[in-house]
Amino acid sequence: MKYFSVLLVILAIFSVTALAQTSPPDKTKKNKELKFDLNEDGSHYVKGTFLNQVWLRYTQTNPGSVVDGTPDDQIMDIGLRRTRIQVFGQLTDQVFFYTQFGQNNLSYRSPRKQGLFFLDAIGEYRVAKEKLSLGAGLTGWNGVSRYASPSIGSILSLDAPLYQQATNDVNDQFVRKYSVYAKGQLGKLDYRVAVSKPMSIEQSTAQEPIIDDNALFAAEPGYAQFHGYFKYMFLDKESNTTPYQKGSYLGSKSVFNIGAGFMTQKDAMWHYADNGTDTVNTNLGLFAVDVFYDRPIDPSKGNAITAYAAYTHSDYGKNYIRNIGAMNPATGVNAEGTLNGPGSAFPTIGTGNTFYAQFGYLFRRDLFGKAGTLQPYISSQYSDFDLLDDPMAMYDGGVNWLIDGNRVKLSLSYQSRPIFAANSEGNFVTDDRKGLAVMQFQIAL
Incomplete structure (x- = not known):
């Protein structure tokens, strides 16, 4: 609550000072930013933003799922998927700062009266205009692929492709890492590289500090993690003010990028040797290539298409697998549980290897007059994981009702996921499929 009170005061100051600017407002433009200029031309500034995503959800739960010990094969719930406040700014020609507070995944089964926490807190120095900036802190300047650092307010599909957030909450904090980084744009080439200190597995909410026959993240103090992402921008250039990359420009840009990235860490993983007692350490190695295309079809009408595809080769060590259920509504499984968990x-x-793709179509901007327009989409993840005998195929589809762009957005989505269980030979195969329906209400400033 202390941080929240401070932020409310900061935002109130922004509001008052913005109204008290000496230059008269331009009445031909709508001011949709909470921004305080520090100099006359606005190149030095401090800005504040807010975002809230509420999920109303129906889940067909995995076999054996329980809620506080009670079996439940279907759950309806409401939760705050993401709540965020950003305060950032360009203080001088060279000095930039960025902070983000918030919470993720607050639901009916979360601990109550949680406080805000830092997601990001960095300082950055511009060395050579747009070509090179250096920074350090708790940050999302990550490598591997585009949505290793997603711009959450502009996500096209039900959620960001979470597999690209390779170490989320294992040895980082919601994809943020303690890092030193370099970023910039050399003509059409946009790059980011970082060196990070992995967080302790002892404090992880995603994995216990244990060792098993199959690979897990090692609980020993970790070596440095090296990662980067490079993209060539064939059409319009994208902003790299913050690390978070857009899911859809809603027809405001013509973007065509091809990107590639990596992540590596020495002895990041461990597992038992065949004798069941000796420890084997292995390196973490990830590589990805992706393509992003977002372009208006008819600028006068505002309709547009958004497309993205990615291939990722992941080496987490022997048979590593991780189940993820965003804001999971169940607390555990009983004896009927499967590989999926709760x-x-x-x-x-x-x-193994993962292919991912998504496609969206934006209808004309005045489809419903002042009530906005629609953006239907489909997406799918197809993974060939070493541990599984069958491929993992997840798909989802839905529609975004854009009342004021991404500021006021109502989304209806349905996701189908596979259930993996061991057969009589002990191999993990697809046993069933379950569904998840979500209505998301997003408000952003």
Whole structure:
């Protein structure tokens, strides 16, 4: 509550000072930013933003799912998927700062009266205009692929492709890492590289500090993690003010990028040797290539298409697998549980190869007059994980009702996920499929 009170005061100051600017407002433009200029031309500024995503959800739960010990094969719930406040600014020609507070995944089964926490807190120095900036702190300047650092307010599909957030909450904090980084744009080439200190597994909410026959993240103090992402922008250039990359420009840009990235860490993983007692350490190695295309079809009408595709090769060590169920509505499984674990989880990350694609179509901007327009979409993840005998195929589809762009957005989505269980030979195969329906209400400033 202390941080929240401070932020409310800061935002109130922004509001008052913005109204008290000496230059008269331009009445031909709508001011949709909470921004305080520090100099006359606005190149030095401090800005504040707010975002809230509410999920109303129906889940067909995985086999054996329980809520506080009570079996439940279907759950309806409401939760705050993401709540965020950003305060950032360009203080001088060279000095930039960025902070983000918030919470993720607050639901009926979360601890109550939680406080806000830092997601990001960095300082950055511009060395050579747009070509090179150096920064450090708790940050999302991550490598591997485009949505390793997603711009959450502009997500096209039900959620960001979570498999791209390779170490989320294992040895980082909701994809943010303690890092030093370099970023910039050399003509059409946009780049980011970072060196990070992995967080302690002892404090992880995603994995216990244990060792098993199959690979897990090692609980020993970790070596440095190296990662980067490079993209060539064939059409319009994208902003790199913050690390978070857009899911859809809603017809405001013509973007065509091809990107590639990596992540590596020495001895990041461990597992038992065949004798069941000796420890084997292995390196973490990830590589990805992706393509992003977002372009208006008829600028006068405002209709547009958004498309994205990615291939990722992941080496997390021997048979590594991780089930993820965002804001999972169940608390555990009983004896009928499967490989998926509880609630809405499914094998999302693992050693092997993953293909991902999404496509969206934006109808003309005045489809419903002042009530906005629609943007239907489809997406799918197809993974060939070493541990599984069958491929993992998840798909989802839905529609975004854009009342004021991404500021006021109502989304209806349905996701189908596979259930993996061991057959008589002990191999993990697809045993069933379950569904998840979500209505999301997003408000952003």
